[in-house]
Amino acid sequence: MASTASLSAWDRLVSMATLGTQRNAPGTQVPWPDPSLVMAGEADARTFLRAAAATYLWQVAGRRAAVEPSITEAPQFPADAAQRAPVSEPAAWRLARMINGELVDLIPEWFALADSAGKTLPVHWLPTVLDKVSPELCAQFSAVLGPSASWLADRNDRWRVRPAALEPSEQRWMEGTLVERCADFAMLRFRDPGLARDWLQRTWSTDPPEAREAFVKLLLSGLSMEDEPLLEAALDDKRKGVRLAAAECLARLPESAHARRNLARLEPLFVLEEAKTGLLAKFRKRQLVVQLPAALDKAAIRDGVEQKPPAQRKIGERIFWLTQMLSMAPPAYWCRRFGCDAATLMQATTETEFATDLLGALSSAQMRHPDDEWAKVLCDAWVASSGDAQAIAQALAGLVISAPAERREALFQSVLRQLESRDFNITLLLMNSRLPWTAGTTKLALQSLSARVRGETQTWSHARTLLDDWASRCDVESAARTISELSMTCPDKSPWRNALEHMTEIVEFRATMKKELLA
Amino acid sequence: MDLDVGFVRTRTSSASVSPRYTVRMSEWSVQRIEQLAPDSASLKAAQGIAKPNKWQNLGSGEQLIWGECQGSGANPYQVRVHLLDAAYKCSCPSRKLPCKHTLGLLLLMASGTPMPVATTPGYVAEWSANRSKRAEARQRQEAPEAPPDRDAQAKRVEKREHRIASGLDQLEVWLGDIVQQGLAAARGQPPAFWSQMAARLVDAQAPGVARRVRELADQAASATRWQSTLLAGVARLQLLIDAYRNLDQLPAELAAEVRSLIGWTQDQEALREREGLRDQWLVVGRRQTQDEQLRVQLTWLRGESSARWALILEFAVGNQPLPANFVIGQVLDAELAFFEGCPQLRALERHRHASLPPRFALPAPMDTAAMQSEYARLLAQNPWLERWPMLLGPVTPTMVADRLWLVDAAHRRVPVVGNFAHGWQLAALASAGPLQVFGEWNGEVFDPLTIARDAELFTIARLGELPVLSRVA
Numbered sequence: 001m002a003s004t005a006s007l008s009a010w011d012r013l014v015s016m017a018t019l020g021t022q023r024n025a026p027g028t029q030v031p032w033p034d035p036s037l038v039m040a041g042e043a044d045a046r047t048f049l050r051a052a053a054a055t056y057l058w059q060v061a062g063r064r065a066a067v068e069p070s071i072t073e074a075p076q077f078p079a080d081a082a083q084r085a086p087v088s089e090p091a092a093w094r095l096a097r098m099i100n101g102e103l104v105d106l107i108p109e110w111f112a113l114a115d116s117a118g119k120t121l122p123v124h125w126l127p128t129v130l131d132k133v134s135p136e137l138c139a140q141f142s143a144v145l146g147p148s149a150s151w152l153a154d155r156n157d158r159w160r161v162r163p164a165a166l167e168p169s170e171q172r173w174m175e176g177t178l179v180e181r182c183a184d185f186a187m188l189r190f191r192d193p194g195l196a197r198d199w200l201q202r203t204w205s206t207d208p209p210e211a212r213e214a215f216v217k218l219l220l221s222g223l224s225m226e227d228e229p230l231l232e233a234a235l236d237d238k239r240k241g242v243r244l245a246a247a248e249c250l251a252r253l254p255e256s257a258h259a260r261r262n263l264a265r266l267e268p269l270f271v272l273e274e275a276k277t278g279l280l281a282k283f284r285k286r287q288l289v290v291q292l293p294a295a296l297d298k299a300a301i302r303d304g305v306e307q308k309p310p311a312q313r314k315i316g317e318r319i320f321w322l323t324q325m326l327s328m329a330p331p332a333y334w335c336r337r338f339g340c341d342a343a344t345l346m347q348a349t350t351e352t353e354f355a356t357d358l359l360g361a362l363s364s365a366q367m368r369h370p371d372d373e374w375a376k377v378l379c380d381a382w383v384a385s386s387g388d389a390q391a392i393a394q395a396l397a398g399l400v401i402s403a404p405a406e407r408r409e410a411l412f413q414s415v416l417r418q419l420e421s422r423d424f425n426i427t428l429l430l431m432n433s434r435l436p437w438t439a440g441t442t443k444l445a446l447q448s449l450s451a452r453v454r455g456e457t458q459t460w461s462h463a464r465t466l467l468d469d470w471a472s473r474c475d476v477e478s479a480a481r482t483i484s485e486l487s488m489t490c491p492d493k494s495p496w497r498n499a500l501e502h503m504t505e506i507v508e509f510r511a512t513m514k515k516e517l518l519a
Numbered sequence: 520m521d522l523d524v525g526f527v528r529t530r531t532s533s534a535s536v537s538p539r540y541t542v543r544m545s546e547w548s549v550q551r552i553e554q555l556a557p558d559s560a561s562l563k564a565a566q567g568i569a570k571p572n573k574w575q576n577l578g579s580g581e582q583l584i585w586g587e588c589q590g591s592g593a594n595p596y597q598v599r600v601h602l603l604d605a606a607y608k609c610s611c612p613s614r615k616l617p618c619k620h621t622l623g624l625l626l627l628m629a630s631g632t633p634m635p636v637a638t639t640p641g642y643v644a645e646w647s648a649n650r651s652k653r654a655e656a657r658q659r660q661e662a663p664e665a666p667p668d669r670d671a672q673a674k675r676v677e678k679r680e681h682r683i684a685s686g687l688d689q690l691e692v693w694l695g696d697i698v699q700q701g702l703a704a705a706r707g708q709p710p711a712f713w714s715q716m717a718a719r720l721v722d723a724q725a726p727g728v729a730r731r732v733r734e735l736a737d738q739a740a741s742a743t744r745w746q747s748t749l750l751a752g753v754a755r756l757q758l759l760i761d762a763y764r765n766l767d768q769l770p771a772e773l774a775a776e777v778r779s780l781i782g783w784t785q786d787q788e789a790l791r792e793r794e795g796l797r798d799q800w801l802v803v804g805r806r807q808t809q810d811e812q813l814r815v816q817l818t819w820l821r822g823e824s825s826a827r828w829a830l831i832l833e834f835a836v837g838n839q840p841l842p843a844n845f846v847i848g849q850v851l852d853a854e855l856a857f858f859e860g861c862p863q864l865r866a867l868e869r870h871r872h873a874s875l876p877p878r879f880a881l882p883a884p885m886d887t888a889a890m891q892s893e894y895a896r897l898l899a900q901n902p903w904l905e906r907w908p909m910l911l912g913p914v915t916p917t918m919v920a921d922r923l924w925l926v927d928a929a930h931r932r933v934p935v936v937g938n939f940a941h942g943w944q945l946a947a948l949a950s951a952g953p954l955q956v957f958g959e960w961n962g963e964v965f966d967p968l969t970i971a972r973d974a975e976l977f978t979i980a981r982l983g984e985l986p987v988l989s990r991v992a
Contacts (some may be wrong), residue, residue: 010747017750020701045695050761052754057902060962061895065887065931089990090549093982100983123950124977124988127943132985148950156943484572505567 009033010059013052021048033058084120084146091516092125099132103509105472107133111141113517120146127152135160173199178211186218193222197230204230209239216245223249228256235302247304251328252368258303262328265300269293269322272338272348286340288348290358292318293325300325315357323357327364331374342377356387363395367402375403375411383418393428401434409438416444427466442475446482453486453496463499471506480511547602550989551843552625555605557615558838561622568623571632578636578643584628585636585643588620598624599643601650603871605843608646617840679724683781686723687760690716690732694753694760702749706739713739727782731756755903773901775859780903785858787867795854795869798822800829801878802849804908804957804968805978807841816841819908819957819968820855820866821882828908829855829866844868847969848976848991850875861901879976879991881969884912884955887931894962905961912955912971916945925956925965936966940986941979948972948988 009031030051032038037054039047091114098107114121121129126149130138138145142161153159168184169176176184189196200215207215216234219227227249234246235258250258271289296307300321309320334345349358359381366374382395400412412435419426426448430441437445449470471479487500494500556562568588571577575595577586582603587595596611598620607621628634639647693716697705705712713736720729731752738748762769762777769777779785800820808815813836820829835841845851852873855866885893890909898904914925917932923942924932935942948954948970958967970977976991 014746014750017698017753018702018746020699020704022699023701045698046691046757048698049694049754049757052750053758053902056751056754057898061898063962064891065933067930068932069930089992093989096982096985096987100985122990123947124944124990126947128985128987131943148947151950152943152947155946484570488572501567 010055013048013055017048017052021045031055084118084143086122087114087117087119088516088519089122091513092122094513094516095121096125096128099128103472103506106506106510106513108137109472109510110513110517111137111144113514114144115141117518119517120144121149123148130156130159130161170199174203178214181211182214182218185215186221189218189222193224194226196222197227201230209237209242212237213239213241213245216242216249219245219249220252223252225253225255228253228258232257235304243302244304247328251304254330254333254369259329261299261303262325263333265293266325266329267337270334272340272345285351286344286348288345288352290322290352290354292316293321294318296321304328319354319357322354323361323364326358326361328368329365330369330371331362331365331378332369332371335373342371342373346377346381350381356385359385360395363399367398370402370404372404372407375399375407379411379415380418383415383422383424389425389428392424393432396429397432397434408435409440413438413440413444416441420444420448430470431466437474439475439478442478443482445470445474446479446486450486450489453490453494453500463496464502467496467499467503468506471503472510474507476507476510476514479507483507547625547629548846549626549629551846552622552629554843555617555625555840556622557617557840561615561617561619564619565622565626568619569626569630571627574624574627576636576640577627577632577634578638578640579628579634580637580639583639583643583647584624584634585640586624586627586634588623590620596620597640597642599646600624601647606650610642682723683725683763686720686725687728687763689719689723690728690756691760694757697753698750702739702746702753705749706745708739710736712736725782727780728756728759729782731759758902770861772859772861772863776861776901776903779858779860790856790858790867791869793856795856795866796822796825796827797852797854797870797872798825798827799875800851800853800855801882802845802847802851803881805845805847806959806966806968812837814841818845820845820851821908823850826882828864829857830864830908831866831868846877846991847978848877848879850878862897879971880974881910881912881955881957881971881976884910886927886929887911887914887925887933888929890933890960894960898962906959906966907961908957909960909965910955910957911960911965913953914956915949915953916942918942918946925967928953933960934964936964939967940981941967941988944986944988945970948977 012031030048032051033055037051039050095107095110098104098110121144123146126145129145130149130152138149138159138161142149145161149159149161153161168188172180173184185196185199188199197219200219204212212234216231219231231246231250231253234242235250237243237246247258250256251262253259269291271291273287273289296305301307305321305324307317307321309315309317313320315323331342335342338345346362349355349362352358359378362374363378363382366378379396379399382392382399385392396415400408400415403411412433416426416429419429426444430437430445435441449467483504487497487504490497490500553562556565574586574588578584583599583601585597585599587597589595590611594610596609598607598609600607600621607617609618609620611618611620613619713732717729717732720726720732735749735752735756738752739745741748759777759780762773763781766774766777800822802818803821804819806817808817813834816833816835818831818833820831821827822829831845833842833844851868851871852875853868854870854872856869857863858865858867890911893909894904894907897907911925911927911933914927916935917924917926919932922937923935923939923945925935926932945954945967949972952972955971956965956967957969957971958965960966968979970979970988977988978991980987980989
């Protein structure tokens with residue numbers, strides 16, 4: 001057993017040795033752990049070291065940890081009866097591999113899959129994840145991390161499982177930074193649009209211009225006629241950004257005074273010939289007569305119509321004004337006014353000299369005032385148009401995403417199929433669209449890819465970027481079925497080969513990941 | 520291939536193999552295969568190859584798996600792997616060992632792909648036959664054809680003894696100077712002060728002592744309690760000099776220990792000749808160290824009925840993969856030959872009879888007090904004892920004063936090694952109850968290697984630089 005004497009003997013030896021035995025001759029004072037060990041003879045350095053060795057061993061052998069009831073164990077986490085099933089160890093390893101740098105972008109997908117499978121991460125993986133995965137993702141998928149994660153996060157300041165700000169706070173609204181205020185405002189606007197407007201009105205007169213601009217932009221969500229007075233007043237704001245944001249909101253309120261003023265300006269500019277009666281009626285199409293606005297008055301400018309077209313756009317001033325006005329009005333209005341269906345009007349538009357500009361304007365209008373009939377008609381018009389491929393793809397992507405959620409997919413599929421049949425490179429549309437890929441989309445994409453892989457011989461520098469993007473967005477099951485075949489039929493010397501192999505790897509990674517998590 | 524690695528001499532091909540032994544393919548986890556890969560590029564390539572459509576004539580039987588993989592050559596590459604001792608051969612020209620085809624075949628098997636062909640193809644049979652022939656030839660060689668020149672050998676030994684003795688004399692003077700001048704003065708010395716003495720001991724053919732002198736340099740430079748650590752190091756060296764000079768007065772076991780501490784190696788072939796200890800050995804833990812070009816893998820085994828520890832050392836130089844002969848949780852019916860030592864610890868696998876169902880639990884643990892008493896008992900046998908395998912539990916990892924401790928049920932605590940990166944993983948695991956920990960204890964700090972809780976076994980691992988705790992299954 002350790003006695004204080006032997007411990008201090010060691011300490012005495014250490015201090016003697018530190019200074020050197022030459023300086024404080026040890027003489028007979030060399031401490032030995034036990035009298036029986038004391039060596040007779042000269043007290044040289046050798047004897048000193050022997051005493052030190054014996055004392056050291058004595059001391060180490062005698063060392064015992066003391067009982068310290070004061071060290072309380074950390075309270076144990078109460079086991080939850082309704083715990084979710086844990087993900088398998090290979091699945092967790094895969095997450096660790098991604099955290100370690102392999103296909104990092106797929107981490108959110110891992111969490112989403114685990115969440116949909118109703119699984120949770122075993123506790124021994126939590127520190128690794130809490131350390132390396134962003135707090136936002138941890139917060140979003142706190143169910144996957146399970147209650148133990150909160151228990152751990154309570155014990156480590158660096159870890160966060162819940163989002164920092166949960167509730168909009170009035171105090172932060174009055175005193176916070178612009179970022180904090182925007183976050184609070186967006187959240188409140190989502191929950192209670194009226195109350196958010198009240199908050200905004202309270203600080204409006206003292207808010208700096210850039211804050212006003214940011215808040216008016218956020219009014220787009222939860223927009224209603226009750227916002228009209230505030231927006232109407234904002235049209236006279238000193239800052240252009242505020243004025244434009246307000247006009248954008250008002251343009252989406254068909255009942256507003258702004259909308260009435262806009263229609264009043266537009267009305268005289270369009271005339272659709274009456275339908276002919278008689279024998280030849282079927283063969284005579286109705287013609288659209290377009291008149292360009294002669295001048296732009298102050299009221300129109302106040303309502304958000306810009307005077308000068310952007311420098312890079314090759315468009316006349318007057319047609320530029322007309323397209324802006326047209327893009328604010330609901331397309332459905334014209335069908336009511338002319339008593340015709342959307343297809344007839346579209347057809348008439350195509351035959352005017354401003355066909356492309358009007359198609360663009362009507363598409364913008366459609367995005368502000370979505371309408372089923374017009375969505376279809378406009379998509380068809382773009383598919384049939386022969387303009388710049390990138391512009392067509394962008395417009396189609398915008399139209400699809402603005403369609404009602406339940407119609408989007410069907411619309412997208414029909415557009416893809418029409419493009420495919422016209423030999424249009426659907427890659428551009430897929431790149432522009434933010435729509436998640438379904439099995440159908442994936443199939444079409446891979447079909448078109450297959451044709452290109454076999455047909456193209458010149459190097460396309462974006463192949464790798466493009467296919468990596470496809471690989472992480474495609475529907476993994478349908479892709480996994482066809483992709484290996486695709487990469488096998490790819491000629492050895494094809495410029496697509498490397499990109500395709502990498503794509504295959506990602507798709508297979510995702511397929512295995514899904515299998516591991518849903519098993 | 521023989522590796523001559525400082526004071527350790529080892530042979531990469533290890534135990535002989537019983538033909539009746541059955542390997543369950545499930546013993547080859549993906550992790551074990553990954554461990555075999557010579558580098559990450561090979562592994563990546565292997566993952567690409569591990570797809571059924573890239574293979575023909577996949578087959579298995581008698582501990583062997585085989586298959587043909589279409590590569591860039593005209594003929595498919597023929598790959599065969601012996602599952603028991605992880606021997607392999609591929610007809611590809613790659614100089615990486617194992618090549619991507621071998622790894623790919625193993626990965627394919629690990630993923631559960633059926634290997635239906637049951638008739639052993641010619642190339643596999645031929646290889647198997649050659650292997651047995653070589654093994655026989657080796658056994659014949661073990662009875663050396665020409666008797667060694669005993670006189671020359673004795674002369675060499677005498678010469679070495681002489682060199683060692685004079686090296687130790689120099690060391691004793693040097694150590695004496697250190698305590699006379701003071702440890703503080705030694706701490707101020709340039710690195711050459713230590714490395715020159717170490718080099719002289721290497722010349723004196725006492726590499727074990729040289730290693731300890733190099734460690735003194737680290738001890739002198741350490742941040743906390745350096746005086747105490749340095750004095751202990753210096754004093755134990757003096758003790759070693761004394762012991763070596765009085766070797767004939769020491770018990771045989773301790774004498775052997777002292778000789779190996781000095782740097783005498785033991786003849787492994789002779790060791791293999793001796794009868795070993797047959798037991799059911801549980802693979803309990805593993806640690807890897809890297810020293811410049813040499814990587815060392817330490818695997819700890821524990822005998823079921825003998826309750827003895829065994830330490831298997833395996834080495835790899837450069838990019839060579841470490842062997843994967845042992846899997847944590849595996850139970851082996853095997854015969855081990857122990858190196859002489861006090862207490863005996865290091866061993867060779869002499870013969871593997873069978874691999875039994877794995878066990879995902881640790882043997883019964885001790886509490887802190889029992890562990891410390893056990894260490895004192897061992898220290899009394901061998902005063903140069905350093906790390907020793909210990910089973911500690913049930914314990915709860917707890918942070919006290921910015922340091923991780925293991926606290927047992929009696930509220931006694933021992934500190935965990937300072938550079939331990941898995942503290943939070945341990946804490947997380949303990950959130951549902953205390954742990955049993957296997958690790959190395961050096962009388963001061965505990966270095967955990969394997970953790971058990973609720974019939975689950977976890978190993979301290981790393982993925983690149985990322986510390987992870989991995990469940991064994």
